Amino acid sequence: MGKIIKNLKWLTIAIVVCLLVVxxxxxxxxxxxxxxxxxxxxxxxxxxxxxxxxxFLDEILHQLSLSGYDRIYFSVYGLKGTLYPTSRSYTHFLLRPPLTNPLKAAAQESRRQGLKPYAWFEYGMMLNPGNAIVQEHPDWLLKTAEGETVEDGNVWLDPADPEVQEYILGHIDDILKIKDLAxxxxDDxxxxxxxxxSSARRQALTSFxxxxxxxxxxxxxxxxxSVSPNPYNFAVSKYNQDWLWWVEQGIVDEIVLxxxxxxxxxxxxxxxxxxIYTASYYVPVGVGLSAVWNVVPFSLNTVEKQVExxxxxxxxxxxxxxxxxxxRRFAQFF
Known part of the structure; x- marks a missing residue:
C-alpha cells in the first residue's frame, strides 16, 4: 500500500508540473x-x-499567424453572453468566469503574434427569446403587424428605440476599453x-x-x-440592411461579404x-467562406478550392x- 501511495504521489507531482509548464x-x-x-x-x-x-490560445494564434492569416474575428457578444466584463447582460460563467477578460487576453496575444484582433459583435440586433433582456424590456422588441416578436427563431431589438441604442452603445463602450483591438x-x-x-425600419437601422x-x-x-453582410440584394430585401449605402456614405471601413x-x-x-465590386472602390473587401458541415466533401481541400x-x-x-x-483536418485521418 505504501508503494502505491508513493507512486500516486509522484504521479500527482508529475501532472502538476506538466500543467504548470503548459x-x-x-x-x-x-x-x-x-x-x-x-x-x-x-x-x-x-x-x-x-x-x-x-x-492554448497563444499556440493557436501563433499557428494561424504562421499559416498566413492576418486578422482574427473573435465572437464577443452572442448566445451565452459576452467575452468581456459588462453589467449590461448576463454571461454564462463557463464562458467568462468572474474576474476574467478573455477578449483582453485574445487581443493582447493576437498583437503579440502579429495579428489584427477584431471584436465580432455577433448577435447585433438579435436576441434569443430566453435572454433576460427580453423579460426585463419587452418594450425594446420589434413586433410584426400581427403582434409577433419572434422571427427566424429570435427576437429583434428596435434600432430606433433610445434605450436600445443606449444598451448597444454601452456594450460597445465596454469593448472599446480593450486597447489592443484593431x-x-x-454582421448579418x-x-x-x-x-x-421595410423603409422606416431600413432608415432607422441606417441612422443607428x-x-x-x-x-x-x-x-x-x-x-x-467592419461589416460582414449577405450579398446586397438579399440583405436589403430580407433584412433591411442597406450596407452598400453605408459604404458609400463612409460609415463602414471594411466589408467581409x-x-x-x-x-x-x-x-x-x-x-x-x-x-462587393462596388464596395471595393470605397473600402477593403473580402469574401466570407464557410467551412461548416454542408460544404462537402468534409475536407480541407474543399475549403482550399473555394479560397483559390x-x-x-x-x-x-x-x-x-x-x-x-x-x-476538417482531423477528418482526413478517418
Missing amino acids: ATHHAPSRSPVVKEKMQGIWLTNVATAFLHHTT GIQL HWSVPKAFG TQKVYSHIKAKNPQMVV QVYRPTPEAVIASLSNSG AVKQQGYGYSIFSWEYLVL
Whole structure:
C-alpha cells in the first residue's frame, strides 16, 4: 500500500508540473503580418473561451499567424453572453468566469503574434427569446403587424428605440476599453427582418449605424468598423440592411461579404451583383467562406478550392470558422 501511495504521489507531482509548464509556456512572438488582401478567420465565443481557459490560445494564434492569416474575428457578444466584463447582460460563467477578460487576453496575444484582433459583435440586433433582456424590456422588441416578436427563431431589438441604442452603445463602450483591438465587426444580424417593416425600419437601422460609427470614431479614430453582410440584394430585401449605402456614405471601413456556398462555382456565381465590386472602390473587401458541415466533401481541400477561386477573382477572404477547419483536418485521418 505504501508503494502505491508513493507512486500516486509522484504521479500527482508529475501532472502538476506538466500543467504548470503548459500554463506558463508562451509561443514565440511574431512580427505583424502584412497582406495586400485580407486573410481572416472567425473564432466563436466558445472556442475563444476554451482556448483561453486551457492556455492554448497563444499556440493557436501563433499557428494561424504562421499559416498566413492576418486578422482574427473573435465572437464577443452572442448566445451565452459576452467575452468581456459588462453589467449590461448576463454571461454564462463557463464562458467568462468572474474576474476574467478573455477578449483582453485574445487581443493582447493576437498583437503579440502579429495579428489584427477584431471584436465580432455577433448577435447585433438579435436576441434569443430566453435572454433576460427580453423579460426585463419587452418594450425594446420589434413586433410584426400581427403582434409577433419572434422571427427566424429570435427576437429583434428596435434600432430606433433610445434605450436600445443606449444598451448597444454601452456594450460597445465596454469593448472599446480593450486597447489592443484593431476593429469591431457587425454582421448579418445587424439588421431588421422585413417582417417588421421595410423603409422606416431600413432608415432607422441606417441612422443607428451612423450613430454607432460616429460613437466609435469619437472614442478611437483608428478603430476599424467592419461589416460582414449577405450579398446586397438579399440583405436589403430580407433584412433591411442597406450596407452598400453605408459604404458609400463612409460609415463602414471594411466589408467581409458572407458567401456561404457549397462549391467554388456557387461562390463565384454569388459574387456577381453581390455589391462587393462596388464596395471595393470605397473600402477593403473580402469574401466570407464557410467551412461548416454542408460544404462537402468534409475536407480541407474543399475549403482550399473555394479560397483559390476567390483569390483568382482578386479578393481576400475570411473563413467561418476555426473550429470547423480543425474538424476538417482531423477528418482526413478517418
